[in-house]
Amino acid sequence: MSKNDNSRRDFIKKASLIAGSFYIVPRHVLGGKGFIAPSDKLNIACVGVGGKGVVDVNGAWNNGSENIAAICDVDDRYLEPMAKKFPNAKIYKDFRKMLEQEKGIDAVTVSTPDHTHYVVSMAAMQAGKHVYVQKPLAHNLYEVRKMTEAAVKNKVVTQMGNQGGSGDGVRRFTEWYQAGLIGDVNRVHAWTNRPVWPQGIPTPTNKMDVPKELDWDLWLGPAKYRDYNSAYHPFDWRGWVDFGTGALGDMGCHMFDPPYKALGLGYPSEVECSMTNAWAGKFKEGYYPESFPVASMVNLKFPRA
Numbered sequence: 308m309s310k311n312d313n314s315r316r317d318f319i320k321k322a323s324l325i326a327g328s329f330y331i332v333p334r335h336v337l338g339g340k341g342f343i344a345p346s347d348k349l350n351i352a353c354v355g356v357g358g359k360g361v362v363d364v365n366g367a368w369n370n371g372s373e374n375i376a377a378i379c380d381v382d383d384r385y386l387e388p389m390a391k392k393f394p395n396a397k398i399y400k401d402f403r404k405m406l407e408q409e410k411g412i413d414a415v416t417v418s419t420p421d422h423t424h425y426v427v428s429m430a431a432m433q434a435g436k437h438v439y440v441q442k443p444l445a446h447n448l449y450e451v452r453k454m455t456e457a458a459v460k461n462k463v464v465t466q467m468g469n470q471g472g473s474g475d476g477v478r479r480f481t482e483w484y485q486a487g488l489i490g491d492v493n494r495v496h497a498w499t500n501r502p503v504w505p506q507g508i509p510t511p512t513n514k515m516d517v518p519k520e521l522d523w524d525l526w527l528g529p530a531k532y533r534d535y536n537s538a539y540h541p542f543d544w545r546g547w548v549d550f551g552t553g554a555l556g557d558m559g560c561h562m563f564d565p566p567y568k569a570l571g572l573g574y575p576s577e578v579e580c581s582m583t584n585a586w587a588g589k590f591k592e593g594y595y596p597e598s599f600p601v602a603s604m605v606n607l608k609f610p611r612a
Contacts, residue, residue, distance in 0.1 A: 350376035352412045352436075354402045354427050357385030358542065359441055360418030363468065364389060367416050367439070376412055379405050382541070383520035400522050402427050406434050413437060414464075420540075422550045423528040425450040432457045437464040442560045443552050471561025472568065481569040492570060497562035501554035506546040507583065507594075507601035511536045546599050553599030577608040 353364045356378050368375050379399040380386045390398050399405040406412070414437040417427045425445045431438050432454070444467050445451045458465045471477075483489050517523045517535040526540060527533070530549045537543075545551035566572065582603035 348372070348374040349413045350374050350411050351414050351416065352377040352379065352405060352409060353389075353416045353418070354379045354405070355417060355419035355441075356380045356389045357382060358418070359468075360385070360416075361389075363416045363418045363439070363441065364393075367414075368393070377405050377409050381522045381525040382518075384518075401525060403430060406430055406436070414439065417441065418468075420526075420544045420550050421552050421556065422446045422530050422544075425454060426529055428454055429457055432461045432463050432465070435461060435463065439466050439468065441468040443556045446552065467560075469560050469564060471558075472564030477565045477568065480565060484569045492566075495566045495570075497566070499554060499558040499562060501558045502546055502599075502601075504543045504546050505538070506553060506599045508538075508546070508598050509595045510597045511538045548597055548599060551599070553603070555599075555603055555605065571612070572609050574609075575607040576610045577606075579606040580604070 351367045351373055353360065353367060353375060356364050357380060360380070364375065364378065367373060375393045375396045377397040377399060378386065378389045378393060379402050380389075381400055383400075386398060386400075390396065397405070397409060406415075415427070415431040417424055417431070417438060417440040419427060419441075421443055424440050424443075428438050428440050428445075438458075445454060454465075480489075484492065513536070514534065515536050521535070521540070523535045533539075533549075539547060539550060545557055546553065551557065580603065582600040
């Protein structure tokens, strides 16, 4: 047996001990002369296949380079088109049943609302599956730390989707700065047009029927129960404290990653935060604690190296 006959699963397992990040490697890279395919493809399961999940499923599939073995979503409106595109994939609404029944899965993509990143990713890692999870990594810092521990303990390859920090412009700026072409950088301004969804709004009180395609209990996951409302699903969950991380959590990783990467920043020495409709020890008019503020600003100061 030649070296090129090693399975891609073995390659990924070995790479997990070295690289610490998940890469979909084209078959011809391992195929050697004549582009001979390795023994098999990666079997990938995708949880959350609507919205950004569409991009992640297609990226994992990589034009047929890999096998989409299972797709999972709590909403049939997202499942149905993906089931047509990948007719051989097993279909699930509950990720727990998927992980229990699909023993041959190698890796899992997680493109669900922020508040369920943790539960899906942890279950996958504990089952020995490699994980690609969309940004933000989790809903709070405690979850992030536990996920980091789980990745090390289970010896799995992991990666967070942060496309905004992976573009050519970011790499070019980093190269320019490190080559001394820009000079000293004393201040960086980063801003976003987000939110493009409602924030700073009261909690809805009107009654709405749960769409027949949606399993609302599964969508809520670890969040406290509340009645369904279209103000939460689809898409607008980003503006609610129980489900999203607001505009800052949604876009901060894109905005802050380039200067962190280029300047080699560590922990800040000072942090100052402000927001509209601010909490000041009591409810103020126009402040709604279950919804993120309309706008916020964070000022970070770092010690010079």
